[in-house]
Amino acid sequence: MRRTVARVWLLVVLAVMLSACSEGSGSSEDVAAQYPNASEYQLELLEGGVTWAEYERAVIDMLACIEDQGVPTVGPYESGSGLDYEIGSVDMTASDAEFERVSQVHDECYEEHFSVVNDAYYEGIAPSEEEYLEIERNRRACARELGFDAPDDMSREDFYDIVAENVDKLNMCFERYPDFPPP
Numbered sequence: 001m002r003r004t005v006a007r008v009w010l011l012v013v014l015a016v017m018l019s020a021c022s023e024g025s026g027s028s029e030d031v032a033a034q035y036p037n038a039s040e041y042q043l044e045l046l047e048g049g050v051t052w053a054e055y056e057r058a059v060i061d062m063l064a065c066i067e068d069q070g071v072p073t074v075g076p077y078e079s080g081s082g083l084d085y086e087i088g089s090v091d092m093t094a095s096d097a098e099f100e101r102v103s104q105v106h107d108e109c110y111e112e113h114f115s116v117v118n119d120a121y122y123e124g125i126a127p128s129e130e131e132y133l134e135i136e137r138n139r140r141a142c143a144r145e146l147g148f149d150a151p152d153d154m155s156r157e158d159f160y161d162i163v164a165e166n167v168d169k170l171n172m173c174f175e176r177y178p179d180f181p182p183p
Helices: 002-025 027-034 040-046 052-068 096-113 115-125 129-145 156-165 167-176
Strands: 073-079 082-087
Touching: 027 040, 040 052, 040 096, 040 115, 052 073, 052 082, 052 096, 052 115, 082 096, 096 115, 129 156, 129 167, 156 167
Parallel strands: none
Antiparallel strands: 073 082
């Protein structure tokens, strides 16, 4: 009897392993269905979720795409919970045509290399509603420490009105309690 149970158990384990392998072969189709606007480049990065390294690679490749089209870039550099970058010239006297060209180059490279990866990365690290409520409670407590009237039962809209009017003073509360964890 033990041998029969062991053989049945072994067959069940093998069947599960084989089905997992066959499901994995369809994962690229699943990813493509989940992200219909993703380029082939982005689909490769999206399989299995987006790690920080893949997110960073997408930013770097997007910036290389922009530079390949003659538009200077600065970055990437870390900021809070992601990577920031700058494109174009620091010369604010650029013509409308040049501004339009730089915008078009950015948009094309962003769509090819980064747009969907960016969304998927942040979806993967986004706090739960409960975690987000805790972040907001902490931000309000921070605002109260700085002398602002920000009770926990204040509406989000009212709280963010106070924040908008006092960004320079309340920014530290958002740095201390960011929406997303640092990489």
